[in-house]
Amino acid sequence: MNDALKELLDLLDLEQLELDIFRGRSPKERIQRVFGGQVAAQALVAGGRTVPEGRHVHSLHAYFIRPGDPSVPIVYNVERVRDGRSFTTRRIVAIQHGKAIFTMSASFHISEPGVEHQAAAMPPVPHPDALPTFTERAENLCIDNPAWHDWLTRERPVDMRYVTPLMGESPDVPALKSPETTVWFKYDADLPDDPLLHVVLAAYASDYTLVDTVLAAHGLAWGTPDVSGASLDHAMWFHRPLRADDWFLYAQESPWSGGARGLARGHMFTPTGDLAVSVVQECLIRVGDARPGR
Known part of the structure; x- marks a missing residue:
């Protein structure tokens, strides 16, 4: 740990x-x-x-x-x-x-028991062990602000393995605009068998990358000049138990943005492909110098 x-x-x-x-x-x-x-x-x-x-x-x-x-x-x-x-x-x-x-x-x-079905399918992705850590990826980000670079590369409580590209990772990546972000998450520790703790840690991780998904649709990222944003609201549905100390895949997409707001939604899957959590968030996104208060 x-x-x-x-x-x-x-x-x-x-x-x-x-x-x-x-x-x-x-x-x-x-x-x-x-x-x-x-x-x-x-x-x-x-x-x-x-x-x-x-x-x-x-x-x-x-x-x-x-x-x-x-x-x-x-x-x-x-x-x-x-x-x-x-x-x-x-x-x-x-x-x-x-x-x-x-x-x-x-x-x-x-x-209690009930009828069951799952329409959402886990996307085909590489195993997290085959992917670099977030810190390793962040070291290569093209960021002019040293303080922001230090913040991105510092130690984090959760291991994040991006399947999708990071904006600014190379000269070619900024040209990519995709309203989708897919990340593996895992808390590297043997956590106690407390169901509340595991859903709480899932809630903590759920806010890491949703706003990024809206930004990525426009080729933007945190640290980009004149970009500011914040989470406005957040909703989660917990369908089945999820272990935060085992890998879970967070597949996110942004169906819409406009009027200084953006919508993102995500699905958290267990390694076996079971849908464990659904998430929806609306965020504030402002680009430019004239930004009124919240």
């Missing part, structure tokens, strides 16, 4: 301040605001800790309201909306400086 993953697991171990009130912190960060995947993961931890045993999250719907400040803690207030016979609903609000920066509604369900 590398130091970045150790820090992430520590960040997910929220401090309980009072019944249904939790506090989380952020890593020291200079390049970006609080990572959206971190806020979503911590909010899911807070909500999950108030749920009766034997109920597992099957969906979440979240809105990113304000940029998170990495220099101060985040307080998570959990509202117990409903505890039914089969479903439990929680609403979580993340607060900084007295204002909501993020809201999430999450639904938890007991395990």
Whole structure:
């Protein structure tokens, strides 16, 4: 387990301040605001800790309201909306400086049988062991900003193996415009058999590359001059158990962008091709000097 993953697991171990009130912190960060995947993961931890045993999250719907400040803690207030016979609903609000920066509604369900089908098919891709690490790929990115290059190549909590090209990886890659991104993810550690932890880590990873998919459709990437963006909302559906300490394939595509917004959706597959998670996100994308506030 590398130091970045150790820090992430520590960040997910929220401090309980009072019944249904939790506090989380952020890593020291200079390049970006609080990572959206971190806020979503911590909010899911807070909500999950108030749920009766034997109920597992099957969906979440979240809105990113304000940029998170990495220099101060985040307080998570959990509202117990409903505890039914089969479903439990929680609403979580993340607060900084007295204002909501993020809201999430999450639904938890007991395990029960039902009809099954899967129409989504895992795309044919190379095995992750045959692909270079993200750090190895990022070393070759054509980036003029040294601070941004250092941020991209630093140690990460999750091993990422891109199947699709990275924008700016070589002089030829910027000419490629594709609304698709496919990445293998894996947390390199023997994690405990806690179902909530594995879905929380999937939620954390889910926010890494969705906005990139919208940018790639236009031949753009983070670090490109005059490009700014942010996650606006995020929805996930958990169909079956997924092990975050085993490889899972995240196949993403962007069906639309316009009006300074873009839509991206993704499927997470187990190594055997089973669909485990579906994700949809709308993001903010602005290009140019004139950028109003959020």
